[in-house]
Amino acid sequence: MILPSDNWCEQRYFMTEFDNQGTKQKVPNYKQVFQEDAEINQVISKIGSLMIERGFPLKDAEQELKAIEARSAEDNMTSSTTSASSISESPLDKLKNKAKADIIIQIWWKINKTDKGNSVSFTLEAFDAFTSKRIASSTGIGSPNTTDLVPELLQKAVLANIDPFAAQLQKHFDDMFSNGREVIVTVKRWKSWDKNLSTEVNGEEITDYINKWMALNTTKGRFSTSDATENNIRFDQVRIPLFDSNNNALDARQFAKGLQKYLKAAPFNFEVKLMTRGLGEAILVLGEK
Structure with missing residues (x-):
């Protein structure tokens, strides 16, 4: 599953603050990201196509979040036929009620304005969702031009660096199958x-x-x-x-x-x-x- 990085969300104010037993914490508000950002779906689609071409099928983050919302709405409307009691859900249940994938790929990018047009800097990182360990990483800067939009700029920049990234992912999967x-x-x-x-x-x-x-x-x-x-x-x-x-x-x-x-x-x-x-x-x- 591909998601925008925490830093990308922070820079664009797509964060939600909550109280964790007296400590204020911020987490990305992915629902707001997909509803309000004009580029994120195109960016994920472009990078996703590169990953699929290399044999890594992806879950769609936006659709997973919609499915979770639908299940939550259904639970809220469900009640006991005898006591009219609603389904019990603890704060821990709510915290865990999130999209799950074996590997989380996070993307960060920034647009650079130059005399030759716009270029894009990016960082692509993959984390094992089971252990939170970083298993693959790639960073780079694309060539500037004056015609491409952000998704195309990012796709070209990632394409030039994605094969080593995919090789790191494959090494992780090979290790899992073996060990x-x-x-x-x-x-x-x-x-x-x-x-x-x-x-x-x-x-x-x-x-x-x-x-x-x-x-x-x-x-x-x-x-x-x-x-x-x-x-x-x-x-x-x-x-x-x-x-x-x-x-x-x-x-x-x-x-x-x-x-x-x-x-x-x-x-x-x-x-x-x-x-x-x-x-x-x-x-x-x-x-x-």
């Missing part, structure tokens, strides 16, 4: 739980069981433990298969559901709550739902 997709898995405990992750079950600590399950279920047993206490274990660089046994795409939530089922079964029989942050982070909390 699995990278996610984060965190296991915690409720404060009210009468056990902790050091508690022994049949002679072994709960932590040891979890580590063994991770080794058996990750791609090539690849994961790292960045934090481990009696209350919390955090696994980074967890490599999971792209698809499950039924050939369905696998994300952090679906992967962690396997660990959840494991800990809910004998000999543990724990209550386990499963939560997620975006596509790439799953959190299991032991002791209660």
Whole structure:
């Protein structure tokens, strides 16, 4: 999915400020971008065509946002037939109610006026939506001319630099197919739980069981433990298969559901709550739902 960069949105005042537990934060208002900016759709279309020609199909950001709005409107109109209660949606649900794609490509550009006409400077960056890691980047300045509009100027400038960018993307996909997709898995405990992750079950600590399950279920047993206490274990660089046994795409939530089922079964029989942050982070909390 191609989106304008945060800096591009900030420069054009397409930002929304919100209160995040007392801290003011700004986020891009993509709906306003697509409704009010005359160039963005043409720019995304031009760059999108270059990506499709190189074998990278794209989600349409504007259509995804419209679909989300339609689902939200439907939820707002839905009520219980018995109590007339509306569907419950927490602030966390609303935050996650956004367009999702495996790779987010962000574009920034600026018009330069010269004696020979206008030229365009651009930066194109791709981020893995699961890990927020930058996986590809390209920057350049197009040749000036006096006839082309911004979308054409940008298309020509990007075209001169896109093959190395596409090669970086392909390298990332090749790595995923070979070594699995990278996610984060965190296991915690409720404060009210009468056990902790050091508690022994049949002679072994709960932590040891979890580590063994991770080794058996990750791609090539690849994961790292960045934090481990009696209350919390955090696994980074967890490599999971792209698809499950039924050939369905696998994300952090679906992967962690396997660990959840494991800990809910004998000999543990724990209550386990499963939560997620975006596509790439799953959190299991032991002791209660």
